[in-house]
Amino acid sequence: MLAKAILLEKNQTAFSCNIQNIAEDELLQQTGDTLLQIQYSSLNYKDALAITNTGPVVRQWPMIPGIDGVGTIIHSSSKQYQSGDSVILNGWGCGETHWGCLSQYAYLKSDWLIPLPTGISTQQAMIIGTAGYTAALCVQRIIEHGITPEQGNILITGATGGVGSVAIMLLTQLGYTITAATSKINNTDYLQQLGVQHFIDSKTLAYAGKPLQKEQWAAAIDVLGSHSLANICAQTQYGGIVTACGLAQGMDFPATVAPFILRGITLAGIDSVMAALPKRIAAWDFLAKHLNTDQLQHIGQIISLNECPKIAQDIINGQTKGRFIVDVNR
Numbered sequence: 001m002l003a004k005a006i007l008l009e010k011n012q013t014a015f016s017c018n019i020q021n022i023a024e025d026e027l028l029q030q031t032g033d034t035l036l037q038i039q040y041s042s043l044n045y046k047d048a049l050a051i052t053n054t055g056p057v058v059r060q061w062p063m064i065p066g067i068d069g070v071g072t073i074i075h076s077s078s079k080q081y082q083s084g085d086s087v088i089l090n091g092w093g094c095g096e097t098h099w100g101c102l103s104q105y106a107y108l109k110s111d112w113l114i115p116l117p118t119g120i121s122t123q124q125a126m127i128i129g130t131a132g133y134t135a136a137l138c139v140q141r142i143i144e145h146g147i148t149p150e151q152g153n154i155l156i157t158g159a160t161g162g163v164g165s166v167a168i169m170l171l172t173q174l175g176y177t178i179t180a181a182t183s184k185i186n187n188t189d190y191l192q193q194l195g196v197q198h199f200i201d202s203k204t205l206a207y208a209g210k211p212l213q214k215e216q217w218a219a220a221i222d223v224l225g226s227h228s229l230a231n232i233c234a235q236t237q238y239g240g241i242v243t244a245c246g247l248a249q250g251m252d253f254p255a256t257v258a259p260f261i262l263r264g265i266t267l268a269g270i271d272s273v274m275a276a277l278p279k280r281i282a283a284w285d286f287l288a289k290h291l292n293t294d295q296l297q298h299i300g301q302i303i304s305l306n307e308c309p310k311i312a313q314d315i316i317n318g319q320t321k322g323r324f325i326v327d328v329n330r
C-alpha cells in the first residue's frame with residue numbers, strides 16, 4: 001500500500017511542501033494501533049500555518065500535516081473498533097508531532113478517535129472539522145455560563161472563517177442574536193445567508209483602546225487575540241463571558257484587569273487539541289443535535305491535496321470564507 005500525502009520537510013536552510021507517495025512501513029513507524037483509510041481531511045488555520053511554514057506548528061520533521069480526518073478503520077489492535085467503522089480524528093498533536101490526515105492513510109491511536117456521530121455524513125464531519133468542534137466548545141461554554149438569548153448580542157470575530165461560521169450557525173439555531181466582526185465588511189452576503197443581521201468592521205477592534213468601553217456584548221467568541229481580544233473584554237457587559245480560542249491577529253494580549261475586577265467578566269480559554277474524549281463526544285453530539293446540516297454545504301468547498309498549498313496561503317492572507325474539505329483521493 002502506498003499513501004498519497006502532503007509531506008513537509010525542513011532542514012537548516014530549506015523548507016519544502018510536496019505531494020509524495022508514502023510506503024506503509026514508513027507510516028506504521030508512527031506511534032499507533034489503528035490504520036485508518038482517510039476519506040476526507042480539512043484545511044484548518046493551523047494546517048495553513050504548517051503548510052506555508054508561517055508559524056511554529058510542526059515540531060517533528062518530516063511531517064504529514066492535517067489535524068482533521070474522517071475515514072474507515074482498516075485494522076485496529078484495540079477492542080474499541082472493528083474494521084469498517086467510520087471514525088473522526090481531531091487534533092491530539094496530529095500534523096504537529098504525529099503524522100496527520102492530509103494523506104490517504106493515517107496510523108493513529110484508537111484513544112484519539114471518536115465514532116462518526118449518527119446524522120452526520122463523512123463530508124459534513126469535515127465541513128465541521130476542528131474549527132466547528134471548537135465553535136461548539138465555545139458555544140457550550142457560553143451556555144454553561146448562563147447566557148440566554150434575552151441577555152443581548154453575542155459578538156463573533158473572524159466571522160467568515162471556520163470557527164466563526166459554525167458558531168454563527170449554532171447560535172442562530174439556538175435563538176441568539178449575533179454581531180459579526182469581519183474584515184469583509186463590504187461583502188456581507190455570505191454572513192447574511194447564515195442569518196447574521198448586525199456587523200462591525202474588525203478594524204474597529206484591532207488597535208489599542210480604553211480599558212473600559214461601552215458595554216455591548218452579553219458574550220463573545222474571539223479567534224483573533226491581541227488588541228481585538230482586549231477591546232472585546234472592555235466592551236463586554238457586566239457578568240458576561242468571552243471565549244478565547246484563536247490568534248489570527250496575534251498571540252499577545254495587551255489588556256488591563258479592569259473588565260475582570262470592575263465588571264466581573266470571565267475570560268474562558270478554549271482548547272480543542274487535548275480536550276478529553278467525553279468533552280469531544282459531548283461537543284459532537286451538540287453539533288449533531290443543533291446544527292442545520294443542510295446549511296453546511298453553504299460553508300464548505302471540496303478541494304484536492306494539490307490545491308492545499310495555494311488555499312493555505314489564501315487562509316493566512318485572510319482571503320477565504322468558510323471551510324475547505326480535502327478529498328485526499330481526488
Ligand SMILES: NC(=O)c1ccc[n+]([C@@H]2O[C@H](COP(=O)([O-])OP(=O)(O)OC[C@H]3O[C@@H](n4cnc5c(N)ncnc54)[C@H](OP(=O)(O)O)[C@@H]3O)[C@@H](O)[C@H]2O)c1
Nearest residue numbers: 045131158159160161162163182183246247248271272318
Ligand atoms: N483553541 C483551539 O483549539 C482552536 C481550534 C480551532 C481554531 N483555532 C484558532 O482560531 C483561529 C481561527 O480559526 P479558523 O479555523 O476559524 O480560521 P479561518 O477559517 O482561517 O478563519 C479565520 C478568520 O479570521 C479573520 N482573519 C484572518 N486573518 C486575520 C487577521 N490577520 N486579522 C484579522 N482577522 C483575520 C478572517 O475572517 P473575517 O475576514 O470575517 O474577519 C478569517 O476568515 C486561528 O487562530 C486558529 O488557530 C483554535
